[in-house]
Amino acid sequence: MAVPGPLGTGVLPLPDGVDLSPLLAVLADRDVPGPAATLAVAALLTAAHPCPDARSYDVGPGAMLDVLPARPDVAAMARRRVRSFAAGGTPSPDRQDEVAVAVSEAVSNAVQHAHGGADGCALVLLVGTVDGALRVVVGDDGRWDDTPPAAHRGRGTTLMAALSDVSARYSDAQGTVVVLGFDGVQAPGGL
Amino acid sequence: MGDPPVSSARAIVRVDSPSADIPFSAEARIESGAFVLAVSGEADVASAAPERTAPIDAAYAASGEVDVLIDLSGVTFLDSGGLSWLVRVRSAAAARGGSVRLVGAPSRIERLLRISGLLPLFAA
Numbered sequence: 001m002a003v004p005g006p007l008g009t010g011v012l013p014l015p016d017g018v019d020l021s022p023l024l025a026v027l028a029d030r031d032v033p034g035p036a037a038t039l040a041v042a043a044l045l046t047a048a049h050p051c052p053d054a055r056s057y058d059v060g061p062g063a064m065l066d067v068l069p070a071r072p073d074v075a076a077m078a079r080r081r082v083r084s085f086a087a088g089g090t091p092s093p094d095r096q097d098e099v100a101v102a103v104s105e106a107v108s109n110a111v112q113h114a115h116g117g118a119d120g121c122a123l124v125l126l127v128g129t130v131d132g133a134l135r136v137v138v139g140d141d142g143r144w145d146d147t148p149p150a151a152h153r154g155r156g157t158t159l160m161a162a163l164s165d166v167s168a169r170y171s172d173a174q175g176t177v178v179v180l181g182f183d184g185v186q187a188p189g190g191l
Numbered sequence: 192m193g194d195p196p197v198s199s200a201r202a203i204v205r206v207d208s209p210s211a212d213i214p215f216s217a218e219a220r221i222e223s224g225a226f227v228l229a230v231s232g233e234a235d236v237a238s239a240a241p242e243r244t245a246p247i248d249a250a251y252a253a254s255g256e257v258d259v260l261i262d263l264s265g266v267t268f269l270d271s272g273g274l275s276w277l278v279r280v281r282s283a284a285a286a287r288g289g290s291v292r293l294v295g296a297p298s299r300i301e302r303l304l305r306i307s308g309l310l311p312l313f314a315a
Contacts, residue, residue, distance in 0.1 A: 072235075072236045072272075073212055075272075076210065076233060097299050101303065104270045108272060112236070155307050158307055158308075159303065162306045
């Protein structure tokens with residue numbers, strides 16, 4: 001099954017020299033290097049293809065990789081992409097919705113605190129299947145605690161934790177990575 | 192949760208989506224002594240942002256009605272952006288001594304309200 005619904009101008013090839021292995025390690029939770037890995041990948045991708053439009057990259061079957069500008073409407077793009085990516089392997093519409101809400105929360109939060117850099121593309125969204133579970137990584141160059149207001153941010157965190165089986169956030173001076181996992185939700189292929 | 196009312200009242204304000212990627216509309220009318228807000232589509236941080244929903248707030252403030260009924264039967268997606276909007280509406284009503292009743296919410300939307308601890312804010 002092909003990865004559906006590319007963003008922006010279609011699926012782009014990965015530029016030369018972009019090594020996804022640190023990002024894939026975050027996805028698989030074999031190693032959690034923090035935001036630096038996702039930011040390095042985002043910087044290389046946007047250097048090759050400057051924003052501000054959203055981009056999808058060809059990372060083979062079983063995974064999807066998007067780079068998104070820090071705009072509120074990209075949450076809708078992200079959840080639509082992840083919904084179709086996971087649709088074949090998701091047991092129920094309610095479970096699909098849980099995935100969509102959690103992804104929307106992660107991306108919306110990243111949008112609200114990301115800085116975007118010179119080209120305005122600050123978000124990396126990577127989705128794949130690891131050991132029979134859907135894994136989602138959202139990376140950005142902002143700090144989690146920059147996001148106002150506290151009540152809204154708290155609700156987003158509560159929903160992510162309640163709707164996923166794994167949810168973790170790593171934030172430092174360079175940026176933030178959120179990792180979500182959904183047991184029993186598989187996408188085509190798998191890593 | 193109750194069924195939404197059948198309406199013959201005229202809409203007093205309507206807000207649509209900020210983006211082609213997000214199906215969304217919110218329409219307000221006065222009916223049976225309440226400010227009725229019918230929401231359709233996806234309520235998220237973009238579509239339900241305070242600057243987007245401001246015309247609804249203004250219509251409520253100008254309406255003279257106190258109680259609010261929010262019809263969620265057309266909602267296909269809601270996250271914390273939508274929840275924050277519901278809380279803002281509730282705060283505005285509470286400031287007038289009014290209540291906010293939610294009707295027609297799909298069960299998974301009601302579950303999000305419960306998970307967030309927000310269900311007690313709204314009238315049964």
